[in-house]
Amino acid sequence: MAMNTQGRPTAAPRTSAAAIETVSGSRGLLQREDLLFEIGTPETTGVDLPKPKGLKNRLGGVARKVDTGLPGLSEPQAVRHYMRLSQRNYAIDLGFFPLGSCTMKHNPRLNEKMARLPGFADIHPLQPQATVQGALQLIDELATWLKTLTGMPSVAMSPKAGAHGELCGMLAIRQALIARGEGETRKRVLVPASAHGTNPATAVQCGFIVDEIKANARGRVDMAELREKLQHTDDVAGIMLTNPNTCGLFETDIKEIADLIHKAGGYFYCDGANFNAIVGRVRPGDLGVDAMHINLHKTFSTPHGGGGPGSGPTVFSEALAPYAPVPFVTKDEDGLFRLVEHVDGDAKDSFGRMVAFHGQMGMFVRALTYMLSHGADGLKQVAEDAVLNANYVQARLKHVMTPAFEGYCMHEALFSDAFTADGIETIDIAKALIDEGYHPMTMYFPLVVHGAMLIEPTETESKAELDRFCDSLESIARRAAQGDETLKGAPYLAPAKRLDETRAARKPVLKWTRPAPESVAAE
């Protein structure tokens, strides 16, 4: 017979992908991309600008002597640069982020479309107020939603992020104490050991002293210790609690806690990071809260953007409302909206201004769009589905992992590392999840649970996604219990392997510098 020895092979050769080296440094779809400063040149620019006329300048000699030397890229190069870098990022649009306390829910695209309407995006905070009545009305509408959902009479819209909102709440408390003539004597703020680090940091920024309270065996505030700490009441400024708390549990005794603090002459600050568990079902105002910040980027779906921007409007009780910061939006009798920008008149007791301009308008537009989309009925369902999803995850995993506390959780499930074999740690489990295609859960927080693993699914995960996730985590947990050493090298499949954080901290390199020219010694 005639043999055809040409033609290409059709069976896949058996070679390990890991063994393949490439010249480009790219690996299939995953493109290599160097630093901007290694690619671009100072002469390049990707923006076409008119030529300056060459007029005599009026800087009075205050001119830059040394050019920045920063490189530019043409538009096609710039697009490639950022597209390639984006491939190395996980994102909620891609997959599940089981991050406890972060509320990584879906970011609706309608929000983005609305935020880009020129009537919102292209207006200046200081242009005449008659020309921005729509913007002021929007802030007022959003404020109304927030007050109604929380059952509180007043809200400060200007804080730029959650921690900034905490600062707002604590500064209002400080101001209220000063107004009572007790600003110098009431310095003690009670904070649970399970609190998010921003809580004690914020208290200190306001000049308070932090007094830590421990949790009881059920993960909630230890009431006996609380009563003991309130025996001397003339130095108590208040308490900072998260509810549901950072263990994912509702503080059962919350009303009693509020009463005790108020009787002691202090105020109740509530960290609203976990509002997603109770929105539409419980109002903090009914629990005795005096101030609470709300993370628009958590409960109200504004995007996390790789670390910000956030927005932290803060609601106030009647007791603290007079001390709220400027500016705020008010509506006059003639129906016109107006900004109150100075500490006088309507705002004479305000503690002052926290930030330039009026707040994170871009996030307000997104959050209001979201609230209008869900409505009161939808938001209630949001909380219920969030809590259902978390309990489902807990139920599926409680036989292979160690739940930190007994009973149902709220919107997040907390596990300790008790189930792992010696030598296998929470971080190994977390990194192994990356290989399974998931972002790790929150690790080592709250501090009160050893090797804590905190999982918050949110309501925008389907049952199928949760099942898939639980299947993966179940398998990893079993390997961890058996002491599987391969977990320690994870992740194996991510765009980067485990990074040397020690080196980054010992010899910090925080910017690119031109490498020294090749040694001339050879010549």
Added chain:
Amino acid sequence: MRYLPLTPQDRASMLATIGAKSADDFYADVPKTARLKAKIAGLPDHQGELAVERHMTKLAARNRAASAGPFFVGAGAYKHHVPATVDMIIQRSEFLTTYTPYQPEIAQGTLQTLFEFQTQVAALTAMDVANASMYDGSTACAEAAVMAARVTKRSKIILSGGLHPHYAAATRLLCEAQGLTVVQLPVAIDGEGELEKSVDGETACVVGQSPNVFGTVTDLSGVAKSAHEKGALLVSVFTEAVSLGLVTPPGEMGADIAAGEGQSIGNGLNFGGPYVGLFACREKLMRQMPGRLCGETVDADDQRGFVLTLSTREQHIRRDKATSNICTNSGLCALAFTAHMTLLGGRGLKQLAQLNHEAACELADALGGLKGVDLLTPRFFNEFAIRTPVDAEAVLAMLEEAGVVGGVRASRLFPNDHLGDVILVAATECTTADDIAAYAAALKEII
């Protein structure tokens, strides 16, 4: 509802797995009196996209966009042109919907852009190191003052008379809450130099702004020298990032900390937020910097990579001994800044700055040439103050009727300083010759 994937069957199945009867079971710890039975009253039910769009579009239509006509408002936020590519980049899912890069193996995209951002900010401000951004310029300024107090172990902060009053207020608030003393020098159009005389052995830092709120550019080298002689630091502030392409930057003036607003590069006006705070300092102060820092390292395969570093100073580790309580930076806005800066390059920024300055020069000639109008700012970049013979509020209202948004009345920012006849006016590369002509013509009519 379109954002909720669970079906009634899913819910039933999941409840069965959990062993609960209904979602109510999970709220058993809530005090009975605080449990809401029905949905909250007074708020509408869910709506589809069409209805929501209608509602929002109506609100947007009641606002006059900056691009709608001649527009000259500055005073801390500036109307610039942002290339179309920038918005496309920040809308990419992988940048828009990702979290803080705490898991560096799956966040090298964000981390590398932060490293590039830090490098750019350090070069623009001519300082040694920069952080990964703050909320905005005013909080960056406040944190700079607090940092100076921490570093020098002194408690007096002196603010110049040209510092943006919003920045001064935010700084005063944060400093006084921590027991520091804030001294505010009298409002002055060209008063940065006064800081030289005011610094003493108890001063932690002096805070000067260039260009200042009246647009005046000042060489703060003398102030830096004075401060250093007394063991104090210079915090150099700016609100117009494009000025760094032409005007003497903080590092060239001997500043110890540079704090400012980055909105002008990559970020639209957005009615005041979100913006992006720029923060940079000398190398030896690096570990005292608030906010996030991105650093270079290698991974287990010896490949270069980036991680958040020096985080032990931050709130989640140091808690009550942290350098600050900050948790977020302004991530996506920093990305917009770095993308725009990448498209511009140093050369493009310089050219952009020249265009801004020339527009302001032409505007200054046109307005200053009018009888009765005084140009008050001696040296400026793209913003200056004018005095009109008629009350500023009235002038601006009449300009508006003529379709010109003429600026900010100084008395809105300084209600108690008798500046009722002063207007702060800004020009940028978006300002056309027609705009300038329209302003001059309308103003001439009014006077």
Added chain:
Amino acid sequence: MTTYYTKDHEWIRVDGDTGTVGITAYAAGQLGDVVYVELPETGAKFARGDDFAVVESVKAASDVYAPVSGAVLEVNSALTEAPEKVSEAAESEAWFVRVKLADTGELTELMDEAAYAAFCKGL
């Protein structure tokens, strides 16, 4: 010279009324890779139990407490350049400060080597 130990894992090697202070190898082991050490100024005065230094590892920043009251005579600035020495030689080369003791009587409240070793076993 005698070495004493505290429950917070500091050691002090005493010679008359001066002492050399550092953290124990046990503590260094617990911290993981040390990346930075923040030391006080010479001349600074401390009461027993005051925090006088900070040891930073990648994941934590720990306060170091003064085992006795006194004034700082000398700081080990080599640690600023080479913080990793703490992980390698915590109880010798990586000393933090030399102090002048205000009250040698306070030493009776500290543990000796054997007592400290037993204390660590119980942790």
